[in-house]
Amino acid sequence: MSAPWEMICGLEVHVQLATRSKLFCSCGTDGFGASPNSRICPVCTGQPGVLPVLNGEAAKLAVKAALALGCEIRDESIFARKNYFYPDLPKAYQISQYEKPLAENGALAVAAKDVPSKTVGLQRIHMEEDAGKLLHAIGSEELDYSLVDFNRAGIPLVEIVSKPDIRSSQEAYAYLQALKEILQFAGVSRCDMEKGEMRVDANISMRRTGEPFGTRVEIKNLNSFKAVRDALDYESRRQTAALEKGARVVQETRLWDADAQATAPMRSKEEAHDYRYFPDPDLPPLRTPRSLVEAMRRELPELPEARRRRFVEEYGLSNSIAEVLTSSREMADYVDAVAAITNPVTATPVAGNLIATVLLGILSERNLDLSRCLESVPPESLGKLTLMIADGRVSKSMGKDILAEMLASGRSPEEILRDSGGGQVQDVAQLAQWVRAAIKQSPRAVADVKSGKERAIGAIVGAAMKLSQGKANPAILNKLIKEEILK
Numbered sequence: 001m002s003a004p005w006e007m008i009c010g011l012e013v014h015v016q017l018a019t020r021s022k023l024f025c026s027c028g029t030d031g032f033g034a035s036p037n038s039r040i041c042p043v044c045t046g047q048p049g050v051l052p053v054l055n056g057e058a059a060k061l062a063v064k065a066a067l068a069l070g071c072e073i074r075d076e077s078i079f080a081r082k083n084y085f086y087p088d089l090p091k092a093y094q095i096s097q098y099e100k101p102l103a104e105n106g107a108l109a110v111a112a113k114d115v116p117s118k119t120v121g122l123q124r125i126h127m128e129e130d131a132g133k134l135l136h137a138i139g140s141e142e143l144d145y146s147l148v149d150f151n152r153a154g155i156p157l158v159e160i161v162s163k164p165d166i167r168s169s170q171e172a173y174a175y176l177q178a179l180k181e182i183l184q185f186a187g188v189s190r191c192d193m194e195k196g197e198m199r200v201d202a203n204i205s206m207r208r209t210g211e212p213f214g215t216r217v218e219i220k221n222l223n224s225f226k227a228v229r230d231a232l233d234y235e236s237r238r239q240t241a242a243l244e245k246g247a248r249v250v251q252e253t254r255l256w257d258a259d260a261q262a263t264a265p266m267r268s269k270e271e272a273h274d275y276r277y278f279p280d281p282d283l284p285p286l287r288t289p290r291s292l293v294e295a296m297r298r299e300l301p302e303l304p305e306a307r308r309r310r311f312v313e314e315y316g317l318s319n320s321i322a323e324v325l326t327s328s329r330e331m332a333d334y335v336d337a338v339a340a341i342t343n344p345v346t347a348t349p350v351a352g353n354l355i356a357t358v359l360l361g362i363l364s365e366r367n368l369d370l371s372r373c374l375e376s377v378p379p380e381s382l383g384k385l386t387l388m389i390a391d392g393r394v395s396k397s398m399g400k401d402i403l404a405e406m407l408a409s410g411r412s413p414e415e416i417l418r419d420s421g422g423g424q425v426q427d428v429a430q431l432a433q434w435v436r437a438a439i440k441q442s443p444r445a446v447a448d449v450k451s452g453k454e455r456a457i458g459a460i461v462g463a464a465m466k467l468s469q470g471k472a473n474p475a476i477l478n479k480l481i482k483e484e485i486l487k
C-alpha cells in the first residue's frame with residue numbers, strides 16, 4: 001500500500017509597515033479610499049532623474065518585525081531591482097531585497113484548536129515597495145480600458161517567507177493568525193486585509209509521505225485567511241487527483257477565484273533569473289548596527305504568548321478566556337486598563353469573564369467591533385460595573401443587562417442602575433416572599449440542606465433569583481434561606 005498524500009506548503013506574506021509616508025518618498029500612506037493618484041510624486045511614479053531616499057521609520061519597523069519573529073538580522077542588507085514590466089509599475093522594476101535580505105532564520109509558534117502545536121520556520125524577511133493598482137473599467141467591446149492608481153506605489157512592505165513546513169490548510173490558517181497577531185502586537189502593521197495591508201501567496205505541492213518534494217504551484221491573489229484555506233484545499237485535491245492518474249503537476253502560477261471556488265492557471269511560473277535582479281545603484285546598503293537592533297528590541301511590547309501567560313497567572317483567568325482576550329493588542333490593552341481599576345480587589349476574573357463571554361457576544365451579535373466598546377464602555381465604566389458585581393450590589397445576570405445598556409447608550413453603570421429603580425431588590429419583606437416560594441419549589445434541596453449538605457442551598461438561591469427575575473440580592477437571599485430552613 002502506498003503512503004498517504006501529504007501537503008507541502010510555504011507561505012509568502014506581504015505586510016504593509018505602519019508608517020505615515022511611503023518607502024522612498026514623503027507621500028502619505030493614507031491613500032486607501034482617497035481619490036486615485038492623490039498620494040503621488042515624481043519618485044513613486046518613476047519620473048526620470050529622481051532618487052529614492054529610504055524612510056528610516058520603515059527600516060525600524062522591519063527590524064522590529066524580524067525581532068518579534070525571532071530572526072537573525074543582517075548588519076548590512078542590500079536593496080535590489082526586480083525587473084519586470086507591468087502597467088502598475090512605472091519604473092519597470094520594483095525595489096526589493098534579494099541576495100542579502102534584512103533578516104533570516106526565524107520561527108513562529110503555531111497553536112490552534114484543530115491543529116497540533118508546532119513551530120514553522122521562517123526563511124527570510126525582506127523589505128520592498130508595493131506596486132500601484134489597476135482599475136479595470138469594462139465598457140463596450142471597443143471601449144474596454146484600464147486606469148492606474150499609484151496611491152499604493154511605493155508603500156513600504158515586508159515580505160515574510162516561511163519554510164515549506166506547513167502540512168495542512170488548517171495549519172496555514174493558524175500560521176497566518178499567529179503571524180497577524182504578533183505583527184499587530186509589535187505595532188509593526190495594522191494587517192487590515194480589507195485595505196490590502198496583508199496579502200498572501202501560497203506555494204503548494206503534494207507528495208507521498210517520506211518521498212522527495214513534488215513540483216510546486218504558486219497561488220496568488222489570496223486576500224483573506226479563508227481564501228488561503230479554501231485555495232489550499234482545492235489545490236491539494238486537484239494535484240492529488242492528477243498525481244494519482246500518473247499525470248505531472250505543471251510548475252505554474254495560479255489564481256484563486258473565490259466565486260468559482262477554484263484555482264486557474266495565470267502564467268508559467270517565472271524563475272528568479274527572469275527578474276534580472278541586481279543591486280540598486282541609487283541606494284546605499286541598509287546598515288542595521290547592533291545598537292539599533294537592541295534599541296528596537298527594547299521598544300518591543302509584551303508579545304501575545306507572554307501576555308496570555310500573564311493573564312492566567314496575574315488575573316486568574318482560564319487559558320481559553322486568556323486566549324480570547326489576547327486575540328488582538330487592542331483587546332488585551334483594554335483588559336489591562338480594566339484590570340488597573342478592578343485591582344487590587346480580586347475582581348479581575350469577573351471582568352475577564354464579562355468581557356469574553358458577555359461583551360464579545362453582544363459585539364458579534366450586533367456586528368460591532370471593539371472600537372465601539374472604547375467609545376461607549378471605557379475601561380473605567382467596565383471596571384466600576386465589575387466592582388458592583390464583585391461586591392454583590394449587582395447580580396451577574398443584571399450585570400449582563402447593564403453592560404448591554406452601557407454599550408447601547410454609553411451611560412455609566414451607576415446611572416443605569418439608578419434609573420432601573422435602584423436595581424437590586426434589598427427589601428427583606430419582598431425577598432422573604434421569593435424565599436418562601438423557592439423553598440416550596442425545591443423540597444429535595446431543602447432536605448439536603450437540613451441533612452447538612454450546605455451546598456444544596458445554591459439550588460434554592462437560584463430558584464428565588466429566577467422568581468425575582470434576577471433582581472434579588474443574592475447575599476441576603478442566602479441568609480434568609482438558611483434562617484428559614486434551619487430555624
Ligand SMILES: [Zn+2]
Nearest residue numbers: 025027041044
Ligand atoms: Zn511619492
